[in-house]
Amino acid sequence: MAVIPHEQQKNFEIFRDCLSTALIEKISQPQSRLRRRTKPNTNTKASQHASQPHFDDTSFNPAEDLADFTDYIASETFQYLPEELKTLDYYGYSKDADLQARYALPLTGDNVADLLPTLDPSISDSLTAYGITHDAVQGINEILAPVLTSLVNAISTPPPAPSSTKAQAEGCEICGRDWIPLSYHHLIPRFVHAKAVKRGWHREEDLQNVAWLCGACHRFVHRFADHEELARHYYTVELLMQEEQVVKWADWVGRLRWKGR
Known part of the structure; x- marks a missing residue:
């Protein structure tokens, strides 16, 4: 073939x-x-x-x-x-x-x-x-x-708005918890969209790629790397999960349960 x-x-x-x-x-x-x-x-x-x-x-x-x-x-x-x-x-x-x-x-x-x-x-x-x-x-x-x-x-057909993909998420894409609220994280941060396209890091159609994360993991990702680093090196969940620090965080936070859980 x-x-x-x-x-x-x-x-x-x-x-x-x-x-x-x-x-x-x-x-x-x-x-x-x-x-x-x-x-x-x-x-x-x-x-x-x-x-x-x-x-x-x-x-x-x-x-x-x-x-x-x-x-x-x-x-x-x-x-x-x-x-x-x-x-x-x-x-x-x-x-x-x-x-x-x-x-x-x-x-x-x-x-x-x-x-x-x-x-x-x-x-x-x-x-x-x-x-x-x-x-x-x-x-x-x-x-x-x-x-x-x-x-x-x-x-x-235009790509779906990020919010429309929430139903596809079975839980936080980093820690896996499926019983807490999720929000979408732009895998290529919006603050560097223009730079990412201009410098050839990404295609324009990839700028709206998102991951659905819990609040704790969302904040962790932005502490882990700045906008430009996320855009250049960590623009997929798979790339993030290759880092030992992220894996350790996911294991730790994934074991947290509120009372009654």
């Missing part, structure tokens, strides 16, 4: 999830079965068993094999996407009227043909071989149109 560069990984994962949704919907239709059809031997990648998952009546594992097949199709297809789409984010999309016009939603099969003019035929062959597409009914462009529509929609 194609190797995805680090800077493209985020959009690739979104693309793979969108593709998976489309494939699941397709194979769950009454007349669809995820089984490899017999086809003439060719010299394309699709005919090489080593390069793609194999389905048959005796070894078929629906979840595992579909995951392998999705990985294969996603990685092979993603490399043919326009370069801008591989790394595009909300901030770049929202500031560029040309991009918004080029990727006006919903995308159609004709749009896909224009966006992916050199798509490797072996990808279409693979989908046809496994009964996903049929040129006379629904070709690869029609399959990929809702996938790319979902991708662009996900990319162009």
